[in-house]
Amino acid sequence: MKTHSERILGVFPFNGKSHNNVFNALMKSLAKKGHQVDVITHYPLKNPPKNYKTIFNLNGTRPDYVNNISIKCLSQECGDPISFFAIVAGNEICELLSLQEMQNIIKNISDDPPYDLVITEVFGANCYIGLGSAFKIPVITIAPNIELPWTGDGVGSPTASAIYADASLDRYTALTFWERLKNTVHSHINKYRYFIYTEKAQTEAMRKYLSPDIPSIREIERNVALTFVNSYHHPFGMKPSTPGLIEIGGIHIEENDSKLTPDLERWMNESTKGFIYFTLGSMVLIETLPEETLLAMYQSFSKISPIRVLMKIADKTKLLPGLSENVRTSSLIPQIPVLKHENIKLFITHGGMLGIQEALYYKVPMIGIPLFSDQFRNVETLVSKNIGTRLDYNKITQRSLDEALNAILNDPKYREAAERESRLFRDRPMSPMNTATFWVEYVLRNGENSLRSPAVNLHWWEVALLDVYGFIILSFTVLIYLVIFIVKVIIRSCFKSSTASTQVNKKID
Incomplete structure (x- = not known):
């Protein structure tokens, strides 16, 4: 059944660059399907398709995280993940509803036709789910990572702590009694803390900026029609869920159109013995690693020549001198074309969900250096599946890196495991993009309650x-x-x- 062209509002107020790669992929796809897509974002598309319009550019309204986080911040200054989710990425983001441009959209000052659907992020600022109540339309949420303890609450999806490890633990799964006990307690404590931090602040924000009569944030969260999760059970873990929670891990990969510069492409083509790609993501700076760690890396990288190394370095002037000739640095690297290249042998990563999915998609084994939040669990997944090994960023030595490089580059089990898990990750009834667009249009056709589970009206102890x-x-x-x-x-x-x-x-x- 064909869905008529609908008007869809995408609201993505948290300025996480990698998160927006997922959101942009879905919104572009919906625009290409003929829907009118309006987007509020920190990262407008440079070449948007027809029917896609950025109606409010949030750039500059929040501190910029891109290439702006040091290792020192992770180890000393930046706090624990739950307070970050709830306050920095939650309550503070809700205050963006007060901006005049946002208020004009909420009150429809332009007298444009009404929206038919809101799509927003489920991460920390669940107050934006309240836009559905304000506009009286369905809301779809997207989680940019594996499920947090509260991600599936809106659609009644169980936490399943008996088998599915909490996102903030450094475990892939829970098997023994003590593991299940720790996982369950950890998950409930994290959810309780998130609720305590957000209950009053986000309810007040909605009543101040959306409607004085709007229900509490906990009630608003139960009005979600559908939740997408940027994950997939191969290899990130299986768990029971309701029909209203759909996995779309890898949605940003297939239709990615980023290109290599001619110079970088030539360098990769000339790396006939292979090359390694090393990045700590869009936020954390490699150049802020301790001197002894950087020097250990320099020594290890020099030993593997003629294999080359490509490092993402935001500011080369802040990097210690002494890099060997087989190492190239760059501040701008299109990651997917690099991981897709036939000469790549290894990806050294911080364990972000998008980078892991991209490497997995293109069968690249990894060394994980987790830094924050779900990255520890993500890297543990790689280790458990023999797709890669793990190094602790504060314990890297020349010997430990030598051993990790030697294992991945010379032991075929890692490449074979990456190929096997890549097949499982790709093998689906529909592509992630087609899956997502189908279910968006399903909600548009059938209404916000078409996938609603009775579990959303029960307490957790009743569901259990x-x-x-x-x-x-x-x-x-x-x-x-x-x-x-x-x-x-x-x-x-x-x-x-x-x-x-x-x-x-x-x-x-």
């Missing part, structure tokens, strides 16, 4: 059947107590009868 199990245990306890009581009464009665009979017989004698 703790009340049912408690009742059963209580019933058995009462039953056992009654049986014991009755048996005692019968025994006592029999004993009394026996005693009385004995006394009668004595009197007769």
